[in-house]
Amino acid sequence: MLLGRVACAAVLGGVSGGGCCARSVSCCCCCWSVGAATRGRPWRRPVLQLTRRNLQPTMPTSQEVKQKILGTPAVQQLKHIFQEDHHEFRLVGGAVRDILLERWPKDYDFATTALPQQTQQLLESRGVRVVLTGLQHGTVTAVIDNVPYEVTTLRLDHEGAEGTGPVCFTDDWKLDAERRDLTINAMSMDLDGHIFDYFDGRDHLAQEKIVFVGDPAQRIQEDFLRILRYFRFHGKVCRHNNHEPAQIQAITDNVQGLESVSGERIWMEMSKILKTARAPELVECMQACGVLPHIQLANVEQHHLQRLRHVHRYELEPATALTALVDDVQQFEGVAAAWRLSNAERKLGLFIIQHRDVDVCMNSAQDLLVDGINRTYVTQLCRYQGHLDIAVAMQDWAVPEFPITGKKLIQHGLKPGPNMGRVLAALKDNWKQSRFQLGEEELLAQMDSVVASLS
Numbered sequence: 001m002l003l004g005r006v007a008c009a010a011v012l013g014g015v016s017g018g019g020c021c022a023r024s025v026s027c028c029c030c031c032w033s034v035g036a037a038t039r040g041r042p043w044r045r046p047v048l049q050l051t052r053r054n055l056q057p058t059m060p061t062s063q064e065v066k067q068k069i070l071g072t073p074a075v076q077q078l079k080h081i082f083q084e085d086h087h088e089f090r091l092v093g094g095a096v097r098d099i100l101l102e103r104w105p106k107d108y109d110f111a112t113t114a115l116p117q118q119t120q121q122l123l124e125s126r127g128v129r130v131v132l133t134g135l136q137h138g139t140v141t142a143v144i145d146n147v148p149y150e151v152t153t154l155r156l157d158h159e160g161a162e163g164t165g166p167v168c169f170t171d172d173w174k175l176d177a178e179r180r181d182l183t184i185n186a187m188s189m190d191l192d193g194h195i196f197d198y199f200d201g202r203d204h205l206a207q208e209k210i211v212f213v214g215d216p217a218q219r220i221q222e223d224f225l226r227i228l229r230y231f232r233f234h235g236k237v238c239r240h241n242n243h244e245p246a247q248i249q250a251i252t253d254n255v256q257g258l259e260s261v262s263g264e265r266i267w268m269e270m271s272k273i274l275k276t277a278r279a280p281e282l283v284e285c286m287q288a289c290g291v292l293p294h295i296q297l298a299n300v301e302q303h304h305l306q307r308l309r310h311v312h313r314y315e316l317e318p319a320t321a322l323t324a325l326v327d328d329v330q331q332f333e334g335v336a337a338a339w340r341l342s343n344a345e346r347k348l349g350l351f352i353i354q355h356r357d358v359d360v361c362m363n364s365a366q367d368l369l370v371d372g373i374n375r376t377y378v379t380q381l382c383r384y385q386g387h388l389d390i391a392v393a394m395q396d397w398a399v400p401e402f403p404i405t406g407k408k409l410i411q412h413g414l415k416p417g418p419n420m421g422r423v424l425a426a427l428k429d430n431w432k433q434s435r436f437q438l439g440e441e442e443l444l445a446q447m448d449s450v451v452a453s454l455s
Contacts (some may be wrong), residue, residue, distance in 0.1 A: 216250035235276030
């Protein structure tokens with residue numbers, strides 16, 4: 001039996017960051033086995049209806065997802081490595097949630113009772129390549145067949161929101177789960193398929209409820225970004241705009257703390273919120289809670305929300321959807337700078353704002369592509385305006401090459417000079433008006449008349 005004890009930095013053998021390690025025993029969780037009854041309550045599949053946002057080519061059952069994950073040779077290898085040395089090893093977080101939602105997880109995070117250096121030594125002794133990118137926070141990355149698997153030692157929540165402060169390790173799975181943000185993200189699953197749920201996350205999934213672990217105000221104050229994560233997961237899990245009053249009250253009482261969160265982290269969550277199927281009503285709820293003024297969106301009013309509801313139906317990129325919440329280039333530039341949007345995202349948003357008030361048609365969309373405008377910009381503009389047929393057509397349209405160059409004009413008798421660009425532009429306009437049917441000879445034949453018209 002493990003005895004309660006504390007291990008300080010010396011136990012870690014020089015791990016930077018130091019900290020302490022509380023080791024204790026706990027067994028106060030609800031445990032289910034996916035597809036089988038075990039101690040406690042029998043496993044039940046969550047009563048969740050599938051919607052368009054989570055349909056996939058073949059919808060797996062949670063049993064199929066579990067078997068595929070646990071049957072992976074790399075996962076089996078990790079399982080045996082830790083079991084042979086008598087360390088517990090489980091899948092944690094979002095992957096467990098996704099299995100219960102009958103979705104394929106995008107990535108897999110594991111947790112273990114082994115200390116970080118023990119994890120490193122275990123893996124290296126079995127010939128597994130190890131990357132020590134997060135050792136001071138308890139995370140070791142195992143690379144098997146060029147696929148990274150993060151393995152993190154159970155720990156207490158003594159870290160700051162940005163990953164600062166001392167790290168305190170434990171072998172208590174419930175204590176580790178207590179530091180997580182939401183009950184649906186606090187479950188774990190051993191590699192025999194048993195799910196451990198300390199805070200009713202499985203029931204909350206079935207009921208489509210988003211609930212903070214423990215005291216919601218305390219969870220939020222540990223990292224104010226959790227306010228935005230609440231709304232993101234509400235859009236991911238829930239079909240309706242139903243919110244638990246206690247959760248909303250805690251959010252409303254703590255919105256000012258969002259001002260201390262870095263812009264990059266704000267955009268990381270907002271970009272995902274804007275991609276959810278229920279983004280308009282989530283943003284409206286965020287406005288009602290007073291969230292928006294504290295994340296650089298103080299000017300959002302009802303007409304902005306109405307515009308977002310209208311354009312959001314058309315599968316927009318996050319930066320495109322964001323433009324619905326601002327009036328002009330200046331406002332967008334302010335938000336883009338505060339949230340540290342990438343250069344590509346910023347340019348996309350600016351293009352949408354500059355062109356959204358002129359209705360696009362098939363010909364004008366083709367002209368934009370011929371003029372060298374980024375294809376994504378053009379298709380997103382079409383979607384923003386609701387022209388899905390044009391967007392689809394432009395996605396695969398082969399852009400024709402303008403057959404005239406400055407060199408050809410010179411060969412045809414035009415003297416080099418500042419007038420060259422104007423002549424090329426005029427001929428290109430004629431070519432576009434012909435819907436790209438005029439050939440080189442026909443365009444060169446127009447050169448003299450074009451020059452005369454520009455004189």
